[in-house]
Amino acid sequence: MMIFVASGLEGSTLCFRKFLKAIDSYGADAAVLLGDLTGRKVVSVTKKGPSSWEVPIDGKVHAIDSSAALAEVTASLADHGDYWIEQTPEEFEHTRNNPTLVDIYFKSLVRDRLEEWLTLADERLGNGGPPVFVAPGCGDWEVIDDLFEHGGRMAPCDDRIVEVDGYQLVTSSSSGPTEWDLAREMDDRDLHKKLLDLCSGVSDPDYAIFNLQADSRAAQRIVKRFQPLVRTMNTTQGGSGGASKRGRTIELSPRSALVEDAAPTLFGILMMLENGEVKDYHFTEA
């Protein structure tokens, strides 16, 4: 069985399209998209007139004088993982000075983008084909979680065990404490208890793949205790990824997507599994 795993799309629509295409191109039997799924910035497109706008990009304010040009700019923002909102100067000032409003709008844009992705996945993946799973990352707000539970083509796999061709995928978006105060951080002791409960459902570690967030003491203890066949970890933006061995477990980290590059790049791992063994793996780049 061949499983394709990618992570850290950080809101990039282009990387998401690449992910969908890669499933077919690589001939994967299953695919998993892990967090962080959401971007980190909202760009305010200021409406200056009937057909004129100002958009701040790269620290400079760009004047836009046609709807077509605006569509191109906003598509580019989406491809690079940024969100955008069109406002009058007054609306922008009103928003900027109101943190609650910023929070509401930002989270709403994040949901809109994910809904768009899930619709695209339904269209592109169709009814047949390999199973595709999705889980948020520890930096993703929890307001997106219900979006994955609506029976679409991308099935949720967070905080549960899903079966794929005799293998068990165990995924958790929770992480231990970090320096960034992320949305899904937990106390290390609570995280250990949570992961222990979750992983207790594993029937055979030789056929288990753990998708756990980047290193925490709790995750290390769980991996050491269960010794799954594979553990995947996501990496922070720009993280280098890599492979290592912990006991009998192969730990693989795909590089996170470089969404801020001129041409956003999707990184992933292609794992070839056979009879409870990792026959091969490749780091992929698209």
Next chain:
Amino acid sequence: MKGISLSSVIQVINLERQSCDIEARADGQSGRLHFRGGLLVDAMADDLAGEDAAYEILAWDHPEFQVNTEDSPRERTIDADLTQMLLETARRQDEEKAGIVREAGGDAGASGTAVDAADAASLDDLAVFEGPETAESPAVPPAPPVLGLAPEPVSGSAPAAKEPADARGSASTAGAAFAGPGPATAPAVKAAPAGAGPTAAPGAGRGGTLNVAGLKRVLQIAQDGLDDALVSADVFSTADGTSYVGFNSQPASCALLNQISERMALSFARGGLPPLGRYYMAELADSRILLVAPCGGVQLSLVVDSTRAQLGLILNVILPDVLAALEEVSPR
């Protein structure tokens, strides 16, 4: 305010248990939704109030709206569950769309074929009526073969060379960006290969063989023929709009042009027109000409400065050579 959906804002308010008002406007109507602790407690829309007003506002198509976070206590007039109301609104809208499409099919007479609701939704504002099916009616062209992406094995885990983050991501310095979740530190990014010169493309995959050298040759022929009249060129994937090779590559344009080509093919098919020939052309401002040639699983886009090359020369001499080379690499 545009670029954000009212339904998402409502759901975030609900999930985050916020107390606020939403003032919404659409097609000369106006209304207000009041939330307390995330619950929708009251609504007004023109002469409606309570649940009826809420359903009215939720049904508006792309309303403009403004959220006010000042707490304005209201008597509770709505007890219905917000999620159920949103689902009910979606159901009503689906029914309405299906009804419109059925009606269009019925008006067209016995030979008309109604497009189903899902199809109509996918066509957005394109024609939703399909003409009578005859032997001459062009069928929707089959999807082009998908060119594969190549798994590129990396030996060990050696990371690519990185440079510190550049100015991108610092929109807040211009005063018009909001901070997001996650690490506050500037992410490292790879040195961006911007600017002129052919860019490398993904390699071959299981779905087919991508002849990168052949695609580069196509661009070379275009460059040789057009010389300094060539502003930019890309050969991009029809499957997802990703540029495979480019000269002054415009990845965002590729993605958008891909959508235009797709819509054009659909429109021609639905409108009973013959399918697109070898290319389409648009006159742009600033003496620019855009040429797009869908061919197999790829599309060639050229932007040409018409002050530096004669149109006759482009269409009758250079373009045929370029298209012949493209068809050799990616047969129709």
